[in-house]
Amino acid sequence: MIETTGLTKRYGETVAVDGLELSIPKGTIYGFLGPNGAGKTTTMRLLTSLTRPTSGHGTVAGVSITNRSALRSHVGYLPETPPLYERATALEQLEYVAGLHDLPLEPARERIDSLLVALNLADDADVRINEFSTGMRQKVAFIQAVLHEPDVVFLDEPTSGLDPRAAKTIRERLCALANAGTTVFLSTHILSVVEAVADIVGILSDGHLVAEGTPEVLAQRADTGADATLEDVFLELTEAETPRSTSNAVGLDTENTEMIHD
Numbered sequence: 001m002i003e004t005t006g007l008t009k010r011y012g013e014t015v016a017v018d019g020l021e022l023s024i025p026k027g028t029i030y031g032f033l034g035p036n037g038a039g040k041t042t043t044m045r046l047l048t049s050l051t052r053p054t055s056g057h058g059t060v061a062g063v064s065i066t067n068r069s070a071l072r073s074h075v076g077y078l079p080e081t082p083p084l085y086e087r088a089t090a091l092e093q094l095e096y097v098a099g100l101h102d103l104p105l106e107p108a109r110e111r112i113d114s115l116l117v118a119l120n121l122a123d124d125a126d127v128r129i130n131e132f133s134t135g136m137r138q139k140v141a142f143i144q145a146v147l148h149e150p151d152v153v154f155l156d157e158p159t160s161g162l163d164p165r166a167a168k169t170i171r172e173r174l175c176a177l178a179n180a181g182t183t184v185f186l187s188t189h190i191l192s193v194v195e196a197v198a199d200i201v202g203i204l205s206d207g208h209l210v211a212e213g214t215p216e217v218l219a220q221r222a223d224t225g226a227d228a229t230l231e232d233v234f235l236e237l238t239e240a241e242t243p244r245s246t247s248n249a250v251g252l253d254t255e256n257t258e259m260i261h262d
């Protein structure tokens, strides 16, 4: 479902993603770990066609990641800061997103209703998003990422800001999605979430994949004995890493005219 060869993204002197090789089968929950600045968000932006590779190739659901219009229906993306219309109600927001995906009105409405119920938001469907808590926003953003039943869903910290019950609900939804054949690409710093749900874990460091395997097998790589955890192996493999700095204070992504300031 996700294949990349030599996938590379540069921002000026900074190599955010460096020759990434991924091969992720359908229905996998792939836990994507890495220190701050490792290149996780850039990877997800590449795989969802929000930014173009400097070099290398990739396909998601068999579609080239440079073909944005063809890719749209196949991918869902929950970014770290989800785009939501503050003045819309949850229902208006989700109906709007359904319209963007050209979903027929009635089945879309049914799906929205069932997802609102599943995420315990049904009573808040007609409340404006600017009155929502962080966790409620996160849940609406999660629904809008999976509403069109994409083949692959990319999630950046989907449980951040959620209380334990809501986080558990999201974890259960991720497993249900994967059981139904959706491929889940999950980036998070919460290692317990990855340990609980991921089939395969990839650890990114400085734009490179430095380890990949099941959580159990990866944990065995750690030098801390029989009780080693994913945290141990994460700390070992990314020990010497610090966030990369650009040669100049401002890196310019000329393609998307995005500026990032440090």
Ligand SMILES: Nc1ncnc2c1ncn2[C@@H]1O[C@H](COP(=O)(O)OP(=O)(O)OP(=O)(O)O)[C@@H](O)[C@H]1O
Residues within 6 Å of the ligand: 011, 014, 015, 016, 034, 035, 036, 037, 038, 039, 040, 041, 042, 043, 243, 244, 245, 251, 252, 253, 258, 259, 260
């Ligand atoms: N639009 C951009 N312009 C210039 N540099 C960028 C841009 N986006 C990311 N970078 C740089 O690329 C590198 C990887 O950043 P990225 O956001 O992908 O890391 P990350 O692993 O998602 O980090 P975090 O865990 O902190 O969210 C960093 O050095 C960052 O400064």
